[in-house]
Amino acid sequence: xxxxxxxxxxxxxxxxxxxxxxxxxxxxxxxxxxxxxxxxxxxxxxxxxxxxxxxxxxxxxxxxxxxxxxxxxxxxxxxxxxxxxxxxxxxxxxxxxxxxxxxxxxxxxxxxxxxxxxxxxxxxxxxxxxxxxxxxxxxxxxxxxxxxxxxxxxxxxxxxxxxxxxxxxxxxxxxxxxxxxxxxxxxxxxxxxxxxxxxxxxxxxxxxxxxxxxxxxxxxxxxxxxxxxxxxxxxxxxxxxxxxxxxxxxxxxxxxxxxxxxxxxxxxxxxxxxxxxxxxxxxxxxxxxxxxxxxxxxxxxxxxxxxxxxxxxxxxxxxxxxxxxxxxxxxxxxxxxxxxxxxxxx
Numbered sequence: 001x002x003x004x005x006x007x008x009x010x011x012x013x014x015x016x017x018x019x020x021x022x023x024x025x026x027x028x029x030x031x032x033x034x035x036x037x038x039x040x041x042x043x044x045x046x047x048x049x050x051x052x053x054x055x056x057x058x059x060x061x062x063x064x065x066x067x068x069x070x071x072x073x074x075x076x077x078x079x080x081x082x083x084x085x086x087x088x089x090x091x092x093x094x095x096x097x098x099x100x101x102x103x104x105x106x107x108x109x110x111x112x113x114x115x116x117x118x119x120x121x122x123x124x125x126x127x128x129x130x131x132x133x134x135x136x137x138x139x140x141x142x143x144x145x146x147x148x149x150x151x152x153x154x155x156x157x158x159x160x161x162x163x164x165x166x167x168x169x170x171x172x173x174x175x176x177x178x179x180x181x182x183x184x185x186x187x188x189x190x191x192x193x194x195x196x197x198x199x200x201x202x203x204x205x206x207x208x209x210x211x212x213x214x215x216x217x218x219x220x221x222x223x224x225x226x227x228x229x230x231x232x233x234x235x236x237x238x239x240x241x242x243x244x245x246x247x248x249x250x251x252x253x254x255x256x257x258x259x260x261x262x263x264x265x266x267x268x269x270x271x272x273x274x275x276x277x278x279x280x281x282x283x284x285x286x287x288x289x290x291x292x293x294x295x296x297x298x299x300x301x302x303x304x305x306x307x308x309x310x311x312x313x314x315x316x317x318x319x320x321x322x323x324x325x326x327x328x329x330x331x332x333x334x335x336x337x338x339x340x341x342x343x344x345x346x
Contacts, residue, residue: 033087041098042128043080043168050078050098059085059094066091075099080128082106082167105164108174112212114251114281116155128168137171147179152278156205157182160282185285193292197229202278208287209279213242217310220302221287225294227302227314236300238269246280306331 039059041050047070051063060066069075069091081103085094096102106126113119116138117131124131137143141150149157158178165177186201194204211224228238241256247265261268267276299314301321306328313324 037084037086038104039083039085040128040167041078041080041083045078045080047076047078066095069095070099073099079103080168103166103168106167108163108165110158110160110163110282112160112281112284113155113158114246115249116151119155119158123171123174126167127165127174129171129174134171134174137175143172147175153202153206154278155282156202156279158282159185160284185288190289190292197292197294198233199229199291203275204288204291205283206275206279208283208291209281210238210240210242210276211290212283212287213245213281214240215310215312217312218286218290220312221290222294223297223299223314224302224312225291226297227299229294230297230300232274234300235273237271237273238275240269242280243267243269243276246276304328308335 039054039057041053045053051066054060054066055063073092073095075095075098077099079098079101081101082105083097083102084104085097108123108126113122117135120131120135120138123129123134138154139151144150144154147154147157157175159181161181163174163177163181165174191201194201197204199207207225207228210228211221214224215221228240231238244256244260244263244267245251245253247263247267248260253260261270264271266272267280269276297314298316300316301318302312302314303321303325305311305313306324308331315321315324
């Protein structure tokens, strides 16, 4: 009897140690720290593929204990997504996160984007859907008809904001987020102001996109908007250099030459009157508001100041405009000669 009594404490100790070991395997740090720190589970991934991925990407050394944790928690259906797996994450936390689909959102920050292709490329790098599927959606007039947009106007709905979107979201669902923000932006007050300027919402954004490419000088933006609207009202072409760059898809051009003006495109506002068929970049919200709040002026021309301070000189008389344009050109030529002289110095 005495020997049996002595064995009981040892057996209890062994059981306690075993229980502690199992608890440690389930609750203790299990996942390894990886370079990326994120587990990307693609749509259609099976449970076996997920387990292989966890090992191949070095999140786990093996799957024995993972299988036990998954069985204990009833984890059977794999949910795609982007999951943050920090070093030391426990098995139970990992399995629970994957089972519940608790993925972290992607921060999609839109600043200035000029083309649909650039947007599609950005989305393709950040989300599961690739750039080809995205550009296919952005170019599909049938898909865009539901938003009352087309392949020329689609970028008008992409406002420069920060969007939190799940990694496995489709191109259409991503665009739905853009469009929701677009609708919220167009409050009753903004819509009323657009009508007061004689412009549609799309025309306001298109005009704002040109202005954003013309200048960074906030104080000049309302006056540039007024100038362009005056030109439209008089049936004059806008003659906006940024639209020619967009037509050529060459945004590195420093100086628009006569050869550039020959490009045949609805975006060439030297050849075509009125606004181009869509925006040439994603304009800042403040620039859109500059169009909506543009003052009534008699300006028909503007040119960069010869002071090179980013400001512009506005005139309503072509003779005066020519004088200021010549002053700017002469000052620019002086700068170019100085630069060339410095570069030529051995």
